[in-house]
Amino acid sequence: MPNVLTRGTRRIGDFIDGDANTPEVKVTLERSDRGIGINISWSSPDSPYAGWFLGSRRLEIGAGGQPKTITPLPKRVIFHDSHGPVLLIRCWTQGFHANALGPGSGNLWAHAAVLGVGELKEFDRPHGLQTEISGLREWLGITSWAEEDRWLEGRTEYTLKSKAQPSIVIGAHSGVALEFRPGWGLKPAGADDERVLMDLLRCTTVSSTPLDWEDHLQVHRAIRDLLVVSRWWDESVVEVRAHRDDDPLTTMDGATHGDQWREVVVVNDERKPPPKGYRQHLITYSELGVTGLQSWLKLRDEFARAFDPVISSIDLRNTTAHTRLAHTGPGLEALGYLLLVRDGISEKKAAQSSLRERLERILMDLGTCLPFDGPTWVDRTVAVYNGIKHANRQAPDYVDVANTWRESVLAVRAWIAIELGVPAADVESRLGDDPQSAPLVRRSS
Structure with a gap:
């Protein structure tokens, strides 16, 4: 199994929180309808992990009769198994079961998982974020595929070719550089003899300094809001990739080769379906262009x-x-x-x-x-x-x-x-x- 985290995935592996004083422990990473979470166990209330969940309920007294210090919950933790590492960011605890002075277990939840990252890097404050916004590619009128069919010797020959499309650079807004990056993808379907071709459009924000996840998302949501206004159809924004400058693409010889965009899994990755039938836009990209989109972003803020x-x-x-x-x-x-x-x-x-x-x-x-x-x-x-x-x-x-x-x-x-x-x-x-x-x-x- 590759290092993926589809809904229904359940994996057992090592837990890393960056604190040398916490013991080694095996945990279960699961993605379900409830979210992305780790179930972590402890043998007694003395465990630092118990403090994340029990808090003031712990009745521990340390040396000199003073209460023991509770280790604070980290914002980022790593899960690692044979399929690779997963960095969980923006973590919180909710739900536990424990016996008095005995063992227990609790659930640590994450707002997002960054696949393939084995260090506690601050991906909750990325330099770059990419999302898929439903309806955006169609509104822009961009496709990364060229279709052609012709009649040849008594049969129809159908050709589908991928093609490179330039990015649409919108410019700077709210401390980030905004652009739309077209692309294509290929993935297997349910059957071995099926393949799914994807026509992709990634809304991308990049900042020279790291920004909070939500600061990036505000710009992405502004683009989504314009589409909602245009044809009054509920559109989605799903985070799919993130980038940090201290996580470049690195080969085995230690050399770096530019930016590396990590795959991201978020709790709510539901893509809104397109409307059934034709639904006209009130505002078209051909009318706005880049200048009009810049005007929208300013208007949206104002x-x-x-x-x-x-x-x-x-x-x-x-x-x-x-x-x-x-x-x-x-x-x-x-x-x-x-x-x-x-x-x-x-x-x-x-x-x-x-x-x-x-x-x-x-x-x-x-x-x-x-x-x-x-x-x-x-x-x-x-x-x-x-x-x-x-x-x-x-x-x-x-x-x-x-x-x-x-x-x-x-x-x-x-x-x-x-x-x-x-x-x-x-x-x-x-x-x-x-x-x-x-x-x-x-x-x-």
Whole structure:
């Protein structure tokens, strides 16, 4: 078995935490639906490992009648077996079982596993991170395969060739250099006579100094958010590789040969499936280009308080329309407020503006591109949103709430498209075919 960590994998090997005072121990590394974790055992509460789990529950007294020092839980640990090393990063403990003054075992969990790393390097602060963002390759219109078929001597000859594609360099943002790296892959399928060809696109951030994992991910998620805004489809961001400058590609003679990107396994690696059938983008890469993407990243930072509640509402599954609108409403209020401030109004005066004034300010930038009447949307949103917030007002009808949430999200999406330079006529035309433009209607009894 190669050094892999697919779901359902269970491996037994050595445990390394970098502390010479901790004893050697065999542990079990497992990846399951619960996450990526190590089960570690101890024979008595005196064990340093027990202290990671028992904490203040330990009743130990050291020399001189003083409590023993509990060894702190390391942020990084290594698992090693015959298949190779696995570095577990951003670790925490949760769940244990122990007898009083006797043996026990506990679970040490990790946010991510870095395959092939046998030293306690700070991969929780990498210099580089690569992710796969669903829908990004198709949106960019890039493929690393060339297809050709021709009729030859009574038969059809089909040719599929890999081809090199240049990276799309976006530039510096938030302390990292951002680019999109196309590529291709080949892996075996379930049967021995099957192979899977992969058309890959890696979103890559690289920094001159190591950054926290989340600092890298913020930029990747910003790209994902643009795709969500564009066609209102839930997209995924999955970390797949990481790099550190102190972990170069090294041959057996000790010579280094440039950067080495390590395979990464994260707890949530679910890839969102593409929509069934054709679903048009409101914002196209051909319109934005590199300059437009740079503008989006700046806009995303400037209007984070407005965009976050709206974009994240797509992920509120199995909930009511009231919850979605209550979640999205603060984003609408923030967008209107930020626009008033950008117009030159003082923060104090903008903060005192009513919900109606904020919505009307948003509408000023949209003109007539919305697939519904703008002033009517303002009236209904004010009435419905305030009806949800204030118990002394009449509770709004469920269908009205659902339509208000739908139209409000659509208004924010349209505003972003206009702000990024998409012509208003194109926004109006595309929204006419957007599934979110279809109103919900009451079912006749």
